Amino acid sequence: MNVLVATDLDRTMIYSQAAMGEAQFAALDAVCVEIYRDAPLSYMTTTAVELLARLAAEVPVIPTTTRTPAQYERIALPGSPFRYAVASNGGRILVDGADDPDWRRAVERAVSESGAGLDEVLTELRSRIDESWVRSLRIADDLFCYLVVDPAGQPDEFLPAWQDWCAARGWTASQQGRKIYATPGSVTKSAAIAEVRRRLVDDGTITTDAELCAAGDGWLDTDLLSAADHAIRPRHGELELLGWSAPGLTVTTGTGALAGVEILEWFLDRCSVRTASDPGRPNARAVGTS
Structure with a gap:
């Protein structure tokens, strides 16, 4: 096998009704894949x-998520x-x-050696927020944290100032919709995928x-997209708002x-090209054939 697929999930593979939009949700035949x-x-x-399901039957697929x-x-997930x-970015x-x-032990060692600890980040973060625009502050996996905010009430100066503070201490801050993440810079999707x-x-x-093919929509996916041999992002989300690009990056025409x-479809197309030349897979089929 000479291809590997790593894909983000939320707003890349799976979508809430809000992320799809009411018109798209009503128009498409949607299947629920998560109950909460x-x-x-x-x-x-x-x-x-x-x-x-078809892709997972053809090549190794690695769900890669901040969840x-x-x-x-x-x-x-099908497949x-x-x-x-x-998981956990x-x-x-x-x-x-x-x-x-x-x-996990290797990750914890890297975090302890590379910058501020979670407690220090939480203390600073709490000093910068208030209940007028922050709905909750959550700790994820004892590793990173994120805010759930009201974007309409969020001060314009908060995110850039918080990003500067985090960057000086080995952390990364990014916003995806109503969530603002603070994650250790040493904890990345690309490092975990390299190990897999x-x-x-x-x-x-x-x-x-x-070859590694990867997809993602947010800032926390950029290291993975940059490390991939072939990368794609949707025409929506944080990276679309930032206008983020990279050499060879594909951007979808559709949204939601x-x-x-x-x-x-892009993954299957890339995989069909690679598996067709794999001597161990003489019967590999092209996209769209049975």
């Missing part, structure tokens, strides 16, 4: 469900179970659904020259859940 507090939360189109393991486990998944590698303690890739090469699942379909 006894209510549907996240969806994929029926086409996306079929495409992801904690508990939040990730709420999602019923599952996945042998590997990356790279702070966790899940192997057959179970946390890898060795990776090493393991898949070592056990013979993929070849040493296997339609972008998710387009990303999966």
Whole structure:
């Protein structure tokens, strides 16, 4: 096998009704893939469900998310179970659904050696916010934190000032919709995916020259997109607002859940090109054929 796929989930593969928009949600045939507090939360189109299941049957797919393991486990992704998944923005590698303690210990060592601790960040963050625009402050996996905010009431100067403070102490701050994340700079999706890739090469699942294809929509995905051999982002989200680009980056034409379909079609197209030349897969099929 000479291709590996790593993809962000929220607003890349899966979408809330709000992220899709009322018109798109009403127009598309959506399948619920996540229930939270006894209510549907996240969806994929029926086409996306079929495409992801097909992709996962063809090549190793690594769900790669900022969600904690508990939040990730709420999602019923087509193509599952996945042998590997990356959670907590790279702070966790899940192997057959179970946390890898060795990776977590390595992450904690890197964080302790590279900058401020979570307690220091929380103390500073609390001094900068108030209840007029912050709905909650949450700690994720004892590793990073994020705010849930009212964007309309958020002071214009907060984010750039908070980003400067974090950057000086080895952390990264970014905003995705109503959430403002503060994460250690040493905890990245790309580092976790590099470790997963090493393991898949070592056990013979993929070849040493296997290409990495990746997708994501937010600032916390940029290291993964930059590290990939082929990368794609949707025409919405934080990176679209920032106008972020990179050499060779593909941007979808569609937005919302339609972008998710387009990303999966792009993955399958890239994988068909690579697997067609794989001597171990003489019958690899092209996209759109049976």
